[in-house]
Amino acid sequence: MDIATHVFSALYQFGDAFAFLVLSACGLAVIFGMMGVINLAHGEFIMCGAYVTAATVHAGLPLPLGILTGTLVSALVGVVVELAVIRHLYERPLDTIVATWGLSLIATQGTLIMVGSTMAGVGTPFGSFQVGDYSYSIYRIVLFCAAIGVLAALYALFNWTRFGVLARATIQVPHMAAALGVDTRLIYSLTFACGAGLAGLAGGLYAPTMTLVPTMGATFIMEAFVTVVIGGADVFLGTAPAGAVLAVVKSVMTSWQGQLFGQIGLLVAVIIVVRVLPKGISGFVLRERT
Amino acid sequence: MSLLELRKLNKHFGGLHVTNSVDLTLQAGEIHCLIGPNGAGKSTLFRLILGEHHPGSGDILFAGEDITALKSFARIHRGLSVKFQVPGVFRGLSVRQNLEIALQSRHRGTELEAEIGRLLHFLGLESEHTQIAGNLSHGQKQWLEIGMAVSLKPRLLLLDEPTAGMSPEETHLTGEMVQRLNADGMTVLAIEHDMAFVRQVAHRVTVLHLGQVFAQGSIDEIVADERVAAIYLGQAHA
Amino acid sequence: MTGLLAMFRRLEGPQTVGRGPAFWALFALVLAAALAYPLFSDGYTVGNTVYFFVWVFIALSLCLIWGYGGSLSFGQTAFFGIAGYGYGVLTINFGSAYGFTLLALVIAVAIAALFAVLLGYFMFFGRIAGVFLGIVTLAVTLMLERFMAQTAGPEWRIGAARLNGFNGMSAMPPLTIPWPGEPIVLFADIGLYYLVLGLLVLVYLALRILMNSSFGNVIVAIRENPERAEMLGYDIRKYQLITFVIGAALAGLSGVLYTVWGQYITPSSMGMTAAALPLIWVAVGGRSDLTSTVIGTLVVLAAFQALTIYGSQYALVFMGVLLVLTVLIAPNGLVLGAMNWLGRIAARFTQRAG
Numbered sequence: 028m029d030i031a032t033h034v035f036s037a038l039y040q041f042g043d044a045f046a047f048l049v050l051s052a053c054g055l056a057v058i059f060g061m062m063g064v065i066n067l068a069h070g071e072f073i074m075c076g077a078y079v080t081a082a083t084v085h086a087g088l089p090l091p092l093g094i095l096t097g098t099l100v101s102a103l104v105g106v107v108v109e110l111a112v113i114r115h116l117y118e119r120p121l122d123t124i125v126a127t128w129g130l131s132l133i134a135t136q137g138t139l140i141m142v143g144s145t146m147a148g149v150g151t152p153f154g155s156f157q158v159g160d161y162s163y164s165i166y167r168i169v170l171f172c173a174a175i176g177v178l179a180a181l182y183a184l185f186n187w188t189r190f191g192v193l194a195r196a197t198i199q200v201p202h203m204a205a206a207l208g209v210d211t212r213l214i215y216s217l218t219f220a221c222g223a224g225l226a227g228l229a230g231g232l233y234a235p236t237m238t239l240v241p242t243m244g245a246t247f248i249m250e251a252f253v254t255v256v257i258g259g260a261d262v263f264l265g266t267a268p269a270g271a272v273l274a275v276v277k278s279v280m281t282s283w284q285g286q287l288f289g290q291i292g293l294l295v296a297v298i299i300v301v302r303v304l305p306k307g308i309s310g311f312v313l314r315e316r317t
Numbered sequence: 318m319s320l321l322e323l324r325k326l327n328k329h330f331g332g333l334h335v336t337n338s339v340d341l342t343l344q345a346g347e348i349h350c351l352i353g354p355n356g357a358g359k360s361t362l363f364r365l366i367l368g369e370h371h372p373g374s375g376d377i378l379f380a381g382e383d384i385t386a387l388k389s390f391a392r393i394h395r396g397l398s399v400k401f402q403v404p405g406v407f408r409g410l411s412v413r414q415n416l417e418i419a420l421q422s423r424h425r426g427t428e429l430e431a432e433i434g435r436l437l438h439f440l441g442l443e444s445e446h447t448q449i450a451g452n453l454s455h456g457q458k459q460w461l462e463i464g465m466a467v468s469l470k471p472r473l474l475l476l477d478e479p480t481a482g483m484s485p486e487e488t489h490l491t492g493e494m495v496q497r498l499n500a501d502g503m504t505v506l507a508i509e510h511d512m513a514f515v516r517q518v519a520h521r522v523t524v525l526h527l528g529q530v531f532a533q534g535s536i537d538e539i540v541a542d543e544r545v546a547a548i549y550l551g552q553a554h555a
Numbered sequence: 556m557t558g559l560l561a562m563f564r565r566l567e568g569p570q571t572v573g574r575g576p577a578f579w580a581l582f583a584l585v586l587a588a589a590l591a592y593p594l595f596s597d598g599y600t601v602g603n604t605v606y607f608f609v610w611v612f613i614a615l616s617l618c619l620i621w622g623y624g625g626s627l628s629f630g631q632t633a634f635f636g637i638a639g640y641g642y643g644v645l646t647i648n649f650g651s652a653y654g655f656t657l658l659a660l661v662i663a664v665a666i667a668a669l670f671a672v673l674l675g676y677f678m679f680f681g682r683i684a685g686v687f688l689g690i691v692t693l694a695v696t697l698m699l700e701r702f703m704a705q706t707a708g709p710e711w712r713i714g715a716a717r718l719n720g721f722n723g724m725s726a727m728p729p730l731t732i733p734w735p736g737e738p739i740v741l742f743a744d745i746g747l748y749y750l751v752l753g754l755l756v757l758v759y760l761a762l763r764i765l766m767n768s769s770f771g772n773v774i775v776a777i778r779e780n781p782e783r784a785e786m787l788g789y790d791i792r793k794y795q796l797i798t799f800v801i802g803a804a805l806a807g808l809s810g811v812l813y814t815v816w817g818q819y820i821t822p823s824s825m826g827m828t829a830a831a832l833p834l835i836w837v838a839v840g841g842r843s844d845l846t847s848t849v850i851g852t853l854v855v856l857a858a859f860q861a862l863t864i865y866g867s868q869y870a871l872v873f874m875g876v877l878l879v880l881t882v883l884i885a886p887n888g889l890v891l892g893a894m895n896w897l898g899r900i901a902a903r904f905t906q907r908a909g
Binding site: 059 | 627674677678680681683685686687689690691693694695697698701702705826827828831834835838866868869871872874875876877878879882883886
């Protein structure tokens with residue numbers, strides 16, 4: 028095998044890890060950055076997106092439409108959850124964690140009761156291609172492009188739309204924004220829906236690559252946490268660079284010692300980073316800038 | 318004898334110099350007031366003295382010892398104490414327990430009880446001692462926090478806007494409290510906007526502007542200084 | 556007599572609900588009932604009660620760290636698991652002769668505490684607080700579960716002890732007290748019951764003394780306002796770390812006793828669901844009070860067990876609903892709310908009488 032195929036293999040693994048980290052984390056990061064709230068039911072929103080995607084594909088819809096449906100349904104559930112629970116807990120961030128954990132328990136066990144212990148999956152589309160001695164899944168490349176696309180779309184949303192400007196104003200000075208007539212409650216609702224929708228999108232995108240079980244959210248949630256903890260409160264200055272750094276750690280550790288060590292590597296990286304940069308990468312970047 | 322000495326203290330966040338080469342010397346036994354328009358760097362200076370921020374360059378000397386590298390709690394052990402701008406009491410605990418937490422590392426048993434009683438009397442909070450601190454009036458919270466800060470028997474007491482939100486009578490009472498503490502030998506450095514309070518207590522006044530020491534002197538000298546009036550007026554127009 | 560009174564005074568204070576002769580008389584009554592209970596019951600029911608008691612330690616650990624200290628830790632089940640596996644590995648390798656099982660209990664708890672020192676150092680000295688503390692501890696816990704779940708292969712062994720992956724470890728010897736003639740083996744019925752009850756009373760009283768001491772004062776001060784606490788001269792990182800380690804040791808004790816009780820331990824004891832349950836007991840009971848936590852844990856566990864007749868999924872959904880409703884409606888906990896209400900009624904009653 029020549030150098031080029033080695034390089035390609037490394038890049039492919041990096042891209043795969045990056046996509047997984049960014050896609051699982053950005054929904055969590057949007058909500059955290061906006062409201063300082065960690066949504067422990069994040070994994071269950073991902074599960075919701077995956078299940079709805081699979082169900083619609085089984086019903087005959089093409090996969091992209093299925094993923095879109097999954098995203099929208101998750102966002103809708105997000106609105107309901109925000110109205111029913113989160114809204115009442117804005118002053119108590121620790122209680123929000125606890126309450127969303129309760130929701131996660133309800134969602135996991137409720138799905139188990141209603142849908143059963145597994146759901147028929149969706150085949151991975153596009154097949155594979157060969158580089159050197161190894162074959163690679165084309166869909167993984169699609170996922171990487173999707174991650175980049177999501178980051179770009181979020182950048183556009185927060186910088187170029189009226190919602191984005193109001194949302195950023197609300198993050199920085201909530202009282203001022205409220206005084207200026209911004210409906211901060213609506214902004215919070217929409218942000219939560221946006222985060223839930225992004226989780227649903229991650230679920231929909233990964234639905235064709237994994238077995239669908241009620242506890243599948245747990246597969247994503249650790250990576251999502253780790254990325255948000257390292258990244259800090261800002262999606263662009265935090266989640267994206269954190270995703271890149273952690274993807275290197277994960278792909279190197281995985282190809283060296285296997286998947287488990289990839290995850291252990293992530294965890295160790297987190298614990299060391301929080302010791303050095305308590306506010307995450309974005310906190311560090313922002314402190315240097317202002 | 319100088320108790321606190323700040324030498325060429327610099328702190329910047331990114332490109333913004335919050336304090337710019339500040340030199341300030343506090344004599345033991347004086348009441349020193351720090352005034353200046355909003356954003357002058359007064360609270361940042363306090364945070365530097367307390368070790369919540371670390372200076373980019375410069376030294377902080379306390380009683381002749383360089384404390385620039387010490388952690389906050391270690392500076393407290395050297396004889397510093399502070400009352401914050403927003404009253405920092407333990408809101409969910411009773412007034413008595415607030416004071417107990419402040420006093421317990423120095424006193425035990427009946428002696429602790431006696432100290433708490435003495436402090437409650439000093440603060441005029443005797444009838445409130447079982448109340449939850451969060452339910453006190455704003456002025457009472459300020460006093461309670463002053464009481465906690467004082468209970469450490471500090472050599473230097475830092476007060477960040479001790480009379481904010483107080484009525485003129487309460488402000489005057491607070492001034493008397495500070496003077497009594499000073500008479501017992503405590504050095505005081507206070508950030509204050511209330512000129513009546515400054516006039517009541519200050520031996521010396523330092524004006525901070527744009528992170529630099531702008532003027533220093535007695536209250537009469539400062540009030541007479543046209544340049545000082547100009548920066549306040551400029552602030553008002555801006 | 557005065558010594559006894561002084562001891563009682565140290566058990567009471569603003570940090571714990573319940574004081575005075577009436578409370579301690581009730582306490583003595585409940586203790587007497589608990590001591591007499593196995594005489595009127597069968598082995599299975601007693602064993603089941605031991606199972607309930609075992610969980611109280613981990614609930615108390617969360618009460619200490621979260622309720623009093625204000626740091627939400629999702630990692631208590633990690634310490635539970637570490638100590639449980641620790642006990643298993645030690646006793647399977649070295650057997651139960653010469654009272655080694657008792658030593659293994661202590662060592663296993665110490666291992667959990669040591670792990671907490673390491674993790675806590677990075678978190679508290681990195682000034683991790685609030686929401687992030689919860690996430691880091693949860694990530695560590697899930698990581699441990701994943702790690703243990705993949706140890707099915709024969710290469711994963713420590714001495715004679717196979718870790719056994721998802722199926723977990725089993726057949727470790729029960730606690731054995733060396734005795735002239737024949738050693739006393741504490742199977743999961745009356746013998747273990749008295750040991751666990753004794754430990755429970757000891758831990759409960761010790762925690763009451765700790766929380767009403769000057770140390771406890773600092774802990775709640777940090778919960779209320781960490782900056783103010785530091786500016787009173789307390790090195791808050793040190794206090795947080797010590798609390799975290801004590802909590803970890805208690806969770807570890809829970810883990811060892813659980814392993815001893817059922818003679819097995821599995822990775823799922825560290826999973827998401829397992830980690831959620833202590834949180835529910837403590838939140839429903841009343842996280843900022845020891846007595847409420849003990850009562851809440853026992854009541855919710857009993858309710859949970861009653862509900863599992865209809866299937867454990869239904870019981871878990873119910874637990875989730877209970878948790879969400881508690882947080883929304885009675886954030887200080889149901890048992891604590893009820894106890895405060897009873898206290899007020901009692902006070903009014905005594906006032907009228909006097």
